[in-house]
Amino acid sequence: MSKVRSAVLTAPNTALGPGPEFDTIRSLVDRLGSRATGIGDDAAILRVPRGDVLVASVDALIERRHFERAWIEPREIGFRATSAAMSDLAAMGAWPLGTLVALGIPESWRGVLGEITDGIAEALVAADSFALGGNMSAASELSITTTVLGHTFRPMQRSGASAGDSLYVTGVLGGPTRAIAAWKRGEVPEQWHRERFARPCPRLAEARWLAAHGATSAIDISDGLVADLGHLAAANGLVAEIELDRVPVIDGATPADAVQGGEEYELIIAGPRELSVGEFESTFGLRLTRIGDLRAGPPEVRVTWRGSRVDVPGGFNHVTA
């Protein structure tokens, strides 16, 4: 596939003029190596494969709002920003085309810009994607705003599901929440919790497999399982009913961590009851768990625990946080 996919990119890098700002850009582009393409014009130029639609999304990672500097390495910050943004392409069942990266850079972060860029490059390699352009500004807090562009013949949307569809979730949840809780207590998180926060994995190939095997609708878990199920319920005008007992929880976490914590970048999928979970799991080495169903009714999320309805408040407010 990769020969076909790189043909969608049409522009080589363009030489930039003199000056220290552009020396910085040149050094970052060098670090991106073959993952940087079409950089240096007023805009990136790319070709969307004929017949496909373009899908586009933007996501921001901001110091002290989404992470503390002491928690993870600069390289992990770059990796995480890129992978989290790419997760929105996964939720659409799309192939990545490329990314645009806008950096807000405080003076105290300038020395590690190269390491952040290495992490961006690593995430681009993992997703077989490219850096197509960007923007740099001085700022008082580090921010990495990543625009992802992708393509697909038939996007998998949040809407598109029907009453009677089953609800599935990829992977195991609760790791990022446990890691953040440990850091906030001044402790060192378990390595496998930390990894889920520092190196999220956009489920790109998994989502395309699921779309090809009958998934009707998807959303990635950024706000938290219950909050994001709320979006899926609203988009479809249906009740999302899940059994908390079934939710896959990472070793050392609780069901509460798994349903309320965000930034998982796993996928919630609606699809047929007979989805081939075993084939998925053996193909990707990743769990796929049926956690409930979509039913007719006013859009809301209903959670049961050992057969009884429980109240689970959902999510994180990104605006007032």
Place this chain on the structure above:
Amino acid sequence: MSKVRSAVLTAPNTALGPGPEFDTIRSLVDRLGSRATGIGDDAAILRVPRGDVLVASVDALIERRHFERAWIEPREIGFRATSAAMSDLAAMGAWPLGTLVALGIPESWRGVLGEITDGIAEALVAADSFALGGNMSAASELSITTTVLGHTFRPMQRSGASAGDSLYVTGVLGGPTRAIAAWKRGEVPEQWHRERFARPCPRLAEARWLAAHGATSAIDISDGLVADLGHLAAANGLVAEIELDRVPVIDGATPADAVQGGEEYELIIAGPRELSVGEFESTFGLRLTRIGDLRAGPPEVRVTWRGSRVDVPGGFNHVTA
């Protein structure tokens, strides 16, 4: 044209789940009215007209780096952020498809988010474009990071010019620099200088006209005339030679304001000597001025004043500012 162009957008808005964050998003989407489309999925979905390439660029406007809160109104901040980003599409000779807007929002700005959004909508109407999605985060300084997506059959790049091409600039320069200087002295700028800063105009139709009439290369003036000519010279491997006496200067500004000041969002164009300046000016009611030529030689900018070479330092460093 507008009937054809709106056909490139394929997705209606999707209902979002409950919660105060999403109430905020809903109220902003309402304010955008018919200029918001395809909002609320994991990613925007759009169709690039068959045969055209996609062009994509990102630009950030950050409080205290690019403007001070006391200088301009919230509505103007939204207008300016959107128009400045759109200027990169103009420099490519592209038609706008739509924008993604990532907002970093300090508490002290939350009350005027609606007015900022009105300004974004106004700029979208002016450019006949759409808001396709976005992101909101709490932040300690206001930032508006705008991704613009556009399309064209044949992009006008920074490269593409030849030795012997003439250099032209649209409009009159120096307004934003004079306005900023006045604000920094604690004075009120002249209204016509202020307007050039607060309400920049992306030269979209102008650029497409120029591309259709033989322009070979273009860049928009964001860093300053001399700095951006430096990029054009580097991209083409040519000397950019301009006569300072010819540079069109806004009433009340000096040639130094006009060549060193950035954020003009006028266009520098390379093209044939016989470009029909009169027809351009009568079509758009905007000046088009031949200011010099591209010549063979090592890429650099040469400026003459009354026939003698002068040294003009160029540009603004966005990273260390």
